[in-house]
Amino acid sequence: xxxxxxxxxxxxxxxxxxxxxxxxxxxxxxxxxxxxxxxxxxxxxxxxxxxxxxxxxxxxxxxxxxxxxxxxxxxxxxxxxxxxxxxxxxxxxxxxxxxxxxxxxxxxxxxxxxxxxxxxxxxxxxxxxxxxxxxxxxxxxxxxxxxxxxxxxxxxxxxxxxxxxxxxxxxxxxxxxxxxxxxxxxxxxxxxxxxxxxxxxxxxxxxxxxxxxxxxxxxxxxxxxxxxxxxxxxxxxxxxxxxxxxxxxxxxxxxxxxxxxxxxxxxxxxxxxxxxxxxxxxxxxxxxxxxxxxxxxxxxxxxxxxxxxxxxxxxxxxxxxxxxxxxxxxxxxxxxxxxxxxxxxxxxxxxxxxxxxxxxxxxxxxxxxxxxxxxxxxxxxxxxxxxxxxxxxxxxxxxxxxxxxxxxxxxxxxxxxxxxxxxxxxxxxxxxxxxxxxxxxxxxxxxxxxxxxxxxxxxxxxxxxxxxxxxxxxxxxxxxxxxx
Amino acid sequence: xxxxxxxxxxxxxxxxxxxxxxxxxxxxxxxxxxxxxxxxxxxxxxxxxxxxxxxxxxxxxxxxxxxxxxxxxxxxxxxxxxxxxxxxxxxxxxxxxxxxxxxxxxxxxxxxxxxxxxxxxxxxxxxxxxxxxxxxxxxxxxxxxxxxxxxxxxxxxxxxxxxxxxxxxxxxxxxxxxxxxxxxxxxxxxxxxxxxxxxxxxxxxxxxxxxxxxxxxxxxxxxxxxxxxxxxxxxxxxxxxxxxxxxxxxxxxxxxxxxxxxxxxxxxxxxxxxxxxxxxxxxxxxxxxxxxxxxxxxxxxxxxxxxxxxxxxxxxxxxxxxxxxxxxxxxxxxxxxxxxxxxxxxxxxxxxxxxxxxxxxxxxxxxxxxxxxxxxxxxxxxxxxxxxxxxxxxxxxxxxxxxxxxxxxxxxxxxxxxxxxxxxxxxxxxxxxxxxxxxxxxxxxxxxxxxxxxxxxxxxxxxxxxxxxxxxxxxxxxxxxxxx
Numbered sequence: 001x002x003x004x005x006x007x008x009x010x011x012x013x014x015x016x017x018x019x020x021x022x023x024x025x026x027x028x029x030x031x032x033x034x035x036x037x038x039x040x041x042x043x044x045x046x047x048x049x050x051x052x053x054x055x056x057x058x059x060x061x062x063x064x065x066x067x068x069x070x071x072x073x074x075x076x077x078x079x080x081x082x083x084x085x086x087x088x089x090x091x092x093x094x095x096x097x098x099x100x101x102x103x104x105x106x107x108x109x110x111x112x113x114x115x116x117x118x119x120x121x122x123x124x125x126x127x128x129x130x131x132x133x134x135x136x137x138x139x140x141x142x143x144x145x146x147x148x149x150x151x152x153x154x155x156x157x158x159x160x161x162x163x164x165x166x167x168x169x170x171x172x173x174x175x176x177x178x179x180x181x182x183x184x185x186x187x188x189x190x191x192x193x194x195x196x197x198x199x200x201x202x203x204x205x206x207x208x209x210x211x212x213x214x215x216x217x218x219x220x221x222x223x224x225x226x227x228x229x230x231x232x233x234x235x236x237x238x239x240x241x242x243x244x245x246x247x248x249x250x251x252x253x254x255x256x257x258x259x260x261x262x263x264x265x266x267x268x269x270x271x272x273x274x275x276x277x278x279x280x281x282x283x284x285x286x287x288x289x290x291x292x293x294x295x296x297x298x299x300x301x302x303x304x305x306x307x308x309x310x311x312x313x314x315x316x317x318x319x320x321x322x323x324x325x326x327x328x329x330x331x332x333x334x335x336x337x338x339x340x341x342x343x344x345x346x347x348x349x350x351x352x353x354x355x356x357x358x359x360x361x362x363x364x365x366x367x368x369x370x371x372x373x374x375x376x377x378x379x380x381x382x383x384x385x386x387x388x389x390x391x392x393x394x395x396x397x398x399x400x401x402x403x404x405x406x407x408x409x410x411x412x413x414x415x416x417x418x419x420x421x422x423x424x425x426x427x428x429x430x431x432x433x434x435x436x437x438x439x440x441x442x443x444x445x446x447x448x449x450x451x452x453x454x455x456x457x458x459x460x461x462x463x464x465x466x467x468x469x470x471x472x473x474x475x476x477x478x479x480x481x482x483x484x
Numbered sequence: 485x486x487x488x489x490x491x492x493x494x495x496x497x498x499x500x501x502x503x504x505x506x507x508x509x510x511x512x513x514x515x516x517x518x519x520x521x522x523x524x525x526x527x528x529x530x531x532x533x534x535x536x537x538x539x540x541x542x543x544x545x546x547x548x549x550x551x552x553x554x555x556x557x558x559x560x561x562x563x564x565x566x567x568x569x570x571x572x573x574x575x576x577x578x579x580x581x582x583x584x585x586x587x588x589x590x591x592x593x594x595x596x597x598x599x600x601x602x603x604x605x606x607x608x609x610x611x612x613x614x615x616x617x618x619x620x621x622x623x624x625x626x627x628x629x630x631x632x633x634x635x636x637x638x639x640x641x642x643x644x645x646x647x648x649x650x651x652x653x654x655x656x657x658x659x660x661x662x663x664x665x666x667x668x669x670x671x672x673x674x675x676x677x678x679x680x681x682x683x684x685x686x687x688x689x690x691x692x693x694x695x696x697x698x699x700x701x702x703x704x705x706x707x708x709x710x711x712x713x714x715x716x717x718x719x720x721x722x723x724x725x726x727x728x729x730x731x732x733x734x735x736x737x738x739x740x741x742x743x744x745x746x747x748x749x750x751x752x753x754x755x756x757x758x759x760x761x762x763x764x765x766x767x768x769x770x771x772x773x774x775x776x777x778x779x780x781x782x783x784x785x786x787x788x789x790x791x792x793x794x795x796x797x798x799x800x801x802x803x804x805x806x807x808x809x810x811x812x813x814x815x816x817x818x819x820x821x822x823x824x825x826x827x828x829x830x831x832x833x834x835x836x837x838x839x840x841x842x843x844x845x846x847x848x849x850x851x852x853x854x855x856x857x858x859x860x861x862x863x864x865x866x867x868x869x870x871x872x873x874x875x876x877x878x879x880x881x882x883x884x885x886x887x888x889x890x891x892x893x894x895x896x897x898x899x900x901x902x903x904x905x906x907x908x909x910x911x912x913x914x915x916x917x918x919x920x921x922x923x924x925x926x927x928x929x930x931x932x933x934x935x936x937x938x939x940x941x942x943x944x945x946x947x948x949x950x951x952x953x954x955x956x957x958x959x960x961x962x963x964x965x966x967x968x
Contacts, residue, residue, distance in 0.1 A: 003735055005635065007635070021761075022734075022735045022931070023703075024701075024929050024931075025929075041703045041734070041735075042701055042702035042703035042704075042734070043635060043702075043703050043704075047674070068928050068929045069929050070929040070931040071929060072707045089954060097900075097930065097931050097932065098900070098926075098928070098929045098930030098931050099929075100928045100929045101928075103927075103928075104928045104929070117579075121697045121921045121922075121924060121925070122652070123929070124697060124701035124702065124923065125699060125700075125701040125929075129701075130701065130702060133637060133639070133701075133702055134637055134702070136638075136640070136726065137632075137637035137638045137639070140628075140638045141628060141632050141638065144624075144628045146626060148621075148625050151491070151527060153617060153618055153620075153621035154620075154621045154624045154625065155617070155621070156620070156710075156727060156958060157955060157958065157959070158713050158725060158958075158961055158966070158968070159643070159710050159725060160656070160712075160724070160725055160961050160966055161966060162966040162967070163968070172644070172658045172659065172660060172665075172680065173658070173659050173660065173661075174656045174657070174658060174687065175656065175657050175659070176656060176657065176714045177657075178662075178671075179634070179657075179661075179663065179666060179674055180674070182663060189807065190663055196656065196716075196724065196963060196964075196967060197712055197724075197961070197963070197964060197966035198963075198964040198965075199966065201966050203658065210959060210968060213605045213608060213968070214608060214617070214958065215960075216609075217508075217526055217608035217609040217613075217614065218526035218527075218608065218614060218617055218618070219489065219507075219524075219525045219526035220527075225709065225710065226640075226709065226710065228641050228644075230660045230680055232680075240644070240680065240681075241642060241643060241644055243640060245723075250525070250526070251487055251506045251525075362870075363560075365567070368712070416581075416582070437605040437968050438605075438968070440605060440606065441605070442582075443587075444552050444582070444584045444585075444587075444588040444606070445508050445509075445552045445553050445554040445582045445583075445584045445609075446510075446552040446554060446581065446582030447506070447581050447582050448581065473640060474639060474640060474641065474642075474694065474697075474698065475641070475642045475694060477623050477642055477644050477681070479680060479681070479682075479725065480681060480682040481681060481682075482642070482644055482645060482681035482682075483489065483646070483648040484642070484647070484694060484921050
């Protein structure tokens with residue numbers, strides 16, 4: 001007989017029909033000759049209850065129905081007398097497909113996340129990680145659906161790259177060289193002509209530059225793939241291998257970019273609320289009691305849009321009024337997490353899109369704002385979003401700051417002028433050997449364009465209420481850990 | 485005024501309305517004081533025609549409207565008198581956003597694919613590569629939609645792995661070690677405790693083993709991500725970095741696995757025919773005149789299902805009847821491409837799912853068929869799909885063979901018995917140091933399960949009619965080439 005998934009069995013109302021379910025035993029209890037099994041097959045957080053009478057089954061077989069065991073049940077679907085469940089299965093035949101002895105590491109409830117990380121291959125069978133992984137799937141599906149419906153094309157940028165080797169300190173080298181017999185030149189420098197790609201290569205830290213090639217040809221693209229940082233950061237926010245989403249759009253200006261960022265992230269949060277109700281209810285109960293309220297909060301209001309310069313003024317005002325920050329926040333400083341959180345959680349109490357950052361703390365490819373003479377007489381001011389004047393050169397960044405997460409999106413309009421881009425590259429003393437193809441986009445048929453990057457796991461942290469980024473990806477890659 | 489995408493402009497029928505379009509000039513021609521621009525913005529293979537009168541525009545500006553230039557046009561949408569297009573734009577204002585001089589590498593039509601590969605960053609702006617990339621996006625969307633609708637969860641398996649280092653010859657090593665100062669032990673062996681992950685790591689060649697961890701917890705998962713092979717293969721079929729789809733399903737048997745493979749691939753082909761009509765029509769005209777017919781052919785008939793043993797018999801019969809093969813095909817041999825193509829293209833003339841391969845040519849994790857005594861008296865026979873008896877031990881593989889492509893899917897039921905799996909691992913003298921987590925799935929609550937792998941670029945080759953795998957991915961990674 002064809003198997004019914006638990007998620008479907010719980011919806012069936014054809015009581016009295018035969019049914020076959022298979023799955024893993026979450027728990028078994030018995031009383032007065034009857035046993036009850038909570039069975040789960042991963043299709044939903046909910047278990048289906050299996051009811052059996054001891055007298056109808058072989059005693060030795062029933063003893064094998066332990067937590068973690070895999071069983072097949074043929075029975076009859078009946079209306080459940082128990083609260084909180086519509087249907088259950090009266091077992092006629094039970095087959096133990098896979099036994100599970102007491103060495104099973106997910107025996108007990110309430111094990112620590114740290115313990116479960118060490119058994120990451122088995123934690124997937126728990127309620128919490130089942131919920132997180134189903135939500136993770138749904139967020140990926142929301143992302144693909146959003147971009148597809150908005151005319152973006154999924155664009156696969158390469159992971160192995162020779163292009164951004166300048167930041168080699170934070171990159172993983174990729175090689176097929178025999179490390180026991182490294183080819184070197186007369187000065188002792190390693191030669192790469194015998195390496196697989198004939199030059200030194202690394203794992204990419206971003207697909208943006210290649211994404212711009214896609215956008216300036218196909219109009220609107222997005223990447224969604226693994227990205228790498230060889231940072232020795234043992235924090236709840238960092239992974240060496242994580243997934244990034246990087247849309248890039250031709251003919252988009254700063255205001256439209258902010259519209260896209262806000263619309264996109266609200267779409268994802270709405271998808272979670274619409275499609276992951278059972279899993280969110282579980283996490284709201286077990287992990288974070290304010291989770292659903294916080295998700296709904298994001299949808300309710302428009303994000304605040306303000307310039308970095310306005311943000312600094314608010315922070316300075318707070319300091320004047322006695323608020324203490326650990327790190328400085330003069331104009332020109334990179335904002336620390338405490339500053340972002342003050343603006344989002346205390347001052348505005350909603351998400352903020354911050355724009356027009358000082359050029360010195362942002363990347364070479366960002367669109368430069370128009371220089372103006374600022375009131376103080378310095379020739380280095382600039383005018384940005386909604387005419388806001390800054391006391392120094394600024395660039396059209398548009399980062400989204402979220403409660404409890406901080407920066408969730410980093411975006412910007414890109415500099416489309418060949419002259420300005422080249423001047424900036426020169427100003428920063430960058431090696432253009434591996435950048436000429438990028439500069440070419442400004443050389444032939446350049447166009448205004450913009451884009452952003454979203455760390456997928458940051459989004460999953462926000463949507464699940466989980467606290468550690470290692471718990472929202474199946475097998476985290478962190479310093480000294482490449483297990484599984 | 486808000487920009488209208490070309491794909492939308494071509495559908496509008498509100499003739500007489502003002503419209504703004506932006507894009508890249510595919511061509512410009514003029515006659516008798518009127519010029520015509522074919523404008524494309526990547527949203528569709530089709531261009532929109534812009535018509536302008538010389539007298540209304542600055543002569544110097546009009547001269548800048550060259551092939552590859554990026555322009556913005558404000559004008560009026562009018563019904564087109566020209567054949568093959570419903571609407572065009574009468575230009576009122578034209579702004580050249582990005583000029584394009586004669587050094588632009590995509591000037592001419594009919595450039596060779598080899599030439600375009602060397603300018604892969606600009607080939608995206610051509611008709612052919614625009615079509616291929618839009619179809620590539622659509623195939624990815626079809627895959628995500630299929631699995632989502634069928635209750636599979638997208639499961640992100642890690643790319644950096646310490647697990648399959650035994651096949652190190654074909655793998656890329658990932659390291660942060662300083663190659664100029666390699667830490668070694670007393671015997672001169674490199675020590676990895678100072679490497680990022682504290683052990684030797686590589687880029688994965690498959691997410692299947694981790695995928696099985698997902699399937700035996702969540703019920704049904706699929707991976708879709710980059711995969712790596714450091715093979716020094718300079719062929720039109722090999723990439724060092726390619727995308728793989730690997731679904732894995734609990735409680736699936738061999739017959740259901742074949743149903744899934746066939747249903748899945750037909751769904752993808754149907755999606756292409758339904759969603760990519762314009763791009764397919766272009767490729768059918770320019771690249772392969774039998775493309776659409778071949779795609780429709782896949783949908784028409786049920787795939788043939790036969791065992792390897794039956795396949796060998798057919799090939800032996802062909803040899804008896806005078807057919808010449810270059811490579812041998814005795815029972816036990818790995819089939820060569822010529823054998824697969826004979827079965828698919830000449831004998832059956834439709835796709836074939838081949839099952840029950842000799843154990844010796846398949847992987848350790850495949851489900852072993854039941855041993856039987858074969859008629860000749862050897863104790864080593866086995867019985868497989870639909871009771872077919874083989875003269876040696878077989879495993880429940882289920883590969884899909886396609887016309888013009890050969891093997892497009894490699895699938896199998898997985899061995900769920902702990903004892904049998906361990907015996908096979910021992911038989912093959914495999915190091916289990918990095919496999920214990922995998923074996924654990926059979927130790928605790930093991931379940932029958934099955935899955936398959938599909939090389940994404942193979943699918944794109946089939947669906948686009950392109951001949952070289954380097955032309956169906958934006959920036960191919962091949963020996964001696966990591967450009968862009």
